[in-house]
Amino acid sequence: MGVALAIQEAMIEPPARTQEASAASSAARPLRPTQIISNTDGATVELDKIGTPVVCRKGQSAVQEGDPAAYVYRVTSGTLRAVKLLPDGRRHIANFLMPGDFFGLADCDVHAHGLEAVSDSTLRKYPRRGFENFLEGDAQARRRLFAAMCKELSAIHEHLLLLGRKTATERLATFLLDLAERLAGGRGGTERGLELPMNRSDVADYLGLRIETVCRLLSELKNRRIIELIDMHRIRLLKREVLVEMSAGDCN
Amino acid sequence: MGVALAIQEAMIEPPARTQEASAASSAARPLRPTQIISNTDGATVELDKIGTPVVCRKGQSAVQEGDPAAYVYRVTSGTLRAVKLLPDGRRHIANFLMPGDFFGLADCDVHAHGLEAVSDSTLRKYPRRGFENFLEGDAQARRRLFAAMCKELSAIHEHLLLLGRKTATERLATFLLDLAERLAGGRGGTERGLELPMNRSDVADYLGLRIETVCRLLSELKNRRIIELIDMHRIRLLKREVLVEMSAGDCN
DNA sequence: CGCGTGCTTGAACATTATCAAACAGTGTGG
DNA sequence: CCACACTGTTTGATAATGTTCAAGCACGCG
Numbered sequence: 424m425g426v427a428l429a430i431q432e433a434m435i436e437p438p439a440r441t442q443e444a445s446a447a448s449s450a451a452r453p454l455r456p457t458q459i460i461s462n463t464d465g466a467t468v469e470l471d472k473i474g475t476p477v478v479c480r481k482g483q484s485a486v487q488e489g490d491p492a493a494y495v496y497r498v499t500s501g502t503l504r505a506v507k508l509l510p511d512g513r514r515h516i517a518n519f520l521m522p523g524d525f526f527g528l529a530d531c532d533v534h535a536h537g538l539e540a541v542s543d544s545t546l547r548k549y550p551r552r553g554f555e556n557f558l559e560g561d562a563q564a565r566r567r568l569f570a571a572m573c574k575e576l577s578a579i580h581e582h583l584l585l586l587g588r589k590t591a592t593e594r595l596a597t598f599l600l601d602l603a604e605r606l607a608g609g610r611g612g613t614e615r616g617l618e619l620p621m622n623r624s625d626v627a628d629y630l631g632l633r634i635e636t637v638c639r640l641l642s643e644l645k646n647r648r649i650i651e652l653i654d655m656h657r658i659r660l661l662k663r664e665v666l667v668e669m670s671a672g673d674c675n
Numbered sequence: 676m677g678v679a680l681a682i683q684e685a686m687i688e689p690p691a692r693t694q695e696a697s698a699a700s701s702a703a704r705p706l707r708p709t710q711i712i713s714n715t716d717g718a719t720v721e722l723d724k725i726g727t728p729v730v731c732r733k734g735q736s737a738v739q740e741g742d743p744a745a746y747v748y749r750v751t752s753g754t755l756r757a758v759k760l761l762p763d764g765r766r767h768i769a770n771f772l773m774p775g776d777f778f779g780l781a782d783c784d785v786h787a788h789g790l791e792a793v794s795d796s797t798l799r800k801y802p803r804r805g806f807e808n809f810l811e812g813d814a815q816a817r818r819r820l821f822a823a824m825c826k827e828l829s830a831i832h833e834h835l836l837l838l839g840r841k842t843a844t845e846r847l848a849t850f851l852l853d854l855a856e857r858l859a860g861g862r863g864g865t866e867r868g869l870e871l872p873m874n875r876s877d878v879a880d881y882l883g884l885r886i887e888t889v890c891r892l893l894s895e896l897k898n899r900r901i902i903e904l905i906d907m908h909r910i911r912l913l914k915r916e917v918l919v920e921m922s923a924g925d926c927n
Numbered sequence: 928c929g930c931g932t933g934c935t936t937g938a939a940c941a942t943t944a945t946c947a948a949a950c951a952g953t954g955t956g957g
Numbered sequence: 958c959c960a961c962a963c964t965g966t967t968t969g970a971t972a973a974t975g976t977t978c979a980a981g982c983a984c985g986c987g
Contacts, residue, residue: 507836509923515836529825573781584759584767586838587883631839638935671761890967
């Protein structure tokens with residue numbers, strides 16, 4: 424089990440002209456989150472031969488925690504959540520998955536998380552063995568996979584720090600900035616604001632807080648004119664610097 | 676950034692007679708944590724050609740958070756901690772590293788964590804490029820690396836759940852059980868108890884608690900005769916079942 | 928329009944943090 | 958060998974952050 428919940432599909436992009444001395448250091452490559460691979464690219468065509476489409480409507484589960492990890496999934500549209508439950512029903516959301524993200528790559532035996540649609544979503548699923556064979560035959564893809572896993576691990580460790588040591592306010596500020604980064608490559612303070620596909624409860628379970636705390640803190644940020652709540656699922660970041668300050672970013 | 680803090684060296688054990696149809700499913704292999712590779716094994720000899728020994732006395736740092744990730748480390752004796760800091764000094768311990776564990780494997784550019792000795796320790800360090808080349812030439816080792824990373828990811832996600840959703844008592848119970856599992860393959864309730872190489876402060880920073888809370892809860896467990904505090908760094912688990920119950924293990 | 932779901936706000940409460948002090952074990956020097 | 962200091966641990970009292978319980982609000986939908 425485990426993760427590689429959200430490995431960006433950038434990793435299987437075929438060798439392209441934009442790569443200079445990439446064979447040298449596979450580690451330091453950019454791997455932009457918004458990089459989308461068109462189906463005309465060689466590797467994706469190859470991979471999609473073994474994939475089948477899946478539709479998952481808002482609220483539905485694509486994968487149950489503990490299911491045999493027979494497939495690897497790639498999100499093609501919508502947003503999903505990777506969920507873990509405690510026996511008494513307490514819920515933890517490990518990550519939100521968006522187009523381009525993979526799910527279940529690192530789940531060896533069974534899936535470590537459930538996969539549920541936050542909004543209507545579509546995925547493609549690949550039989551694990553086929554996916555592994557594909558990787559086995561493509562050293563470039565393997566290197567990209569490893570680099571992507573490193574990137575995700577880094578994010579997870581930031582999240583451990585967040586859950587272990589940050590205050591509620593710091594958590595929320597971090598979340599908003601991360602989401603802005605992820606959704607729009609850093610914009611979101613401009614234009615028509617930041618789209619929150621998930622509800623307050625999801626945010627709470629992701630940040631290790633209660634829904635009421637999330638609400639209260641959002642209201643507080645709104646009152647302090649640091650954010651604007653355009654509607655329930657749309658937020659404009661008015662003072663990003665303040666959020667950055669509030670997020671207690673680490674020392675790196 | 677990133678991790679693979681504690682990838683067990685089992686992954687580079689050469690193909691052995693104990694592996695049946697291993698080429699088939701690289702995922703479901705056991706990978707016992709206590710598996711130690713003798714230096715006479717082929718792969719380790721190969722690897723150690725490019726490694727140099729490092730000594731790190733209690734309290735010293737082997738790696739600073741943010742250092743260029745020039746080396747991969749393998750613990751040969753002692754216990755170390757992988758540390759992240761917030762700007763104001765709050766500390767988070769991502770993991771404790773014990774003999775056989777690797778550090779820095781997934782740190783692409785710079786190290787995401789500091790590495791400090793909890794007790795006098797020895798390590799071996801391998802230049803990253805050499806380590807990568809070694810992997811590139813050994814598909815078996817690669818598969819084992821991937822399997823080990825999956826296993827570690829699984830553990831990290833359990834820890835996310837712990838930090839996000841478990842109570843202080845549940846965290847401590849989980850910690851004690853995990854440590855018993857790791858140190859002694861499950862014993863520790865028997866014999867001369869469980870060795871805690873780290874101090875209370877380390878435990879607190881690992882569990883997202885304060886040192887006083889850890890002390891108080893340990894005292895409570897002691898008073899309830901669930902554990903026995905033999906000395907400051909030695910604990911006997913008297914009622915493992917109760918701890919298991921208290922740990923709020925997940926649903927899997 | 929009325930119901931339902933999800934959001935927001937308030938008040939009381941609980942868990943865990945903070946502050947403070949005492950205690951235990953270890954090593955040092957007189 | 959004992960007094961002393963030092964570090965790490967334990968315990969207590971108080972405080973704060975975030976939770977819980979409860980009620981009201983708003984938006985969407987039949």
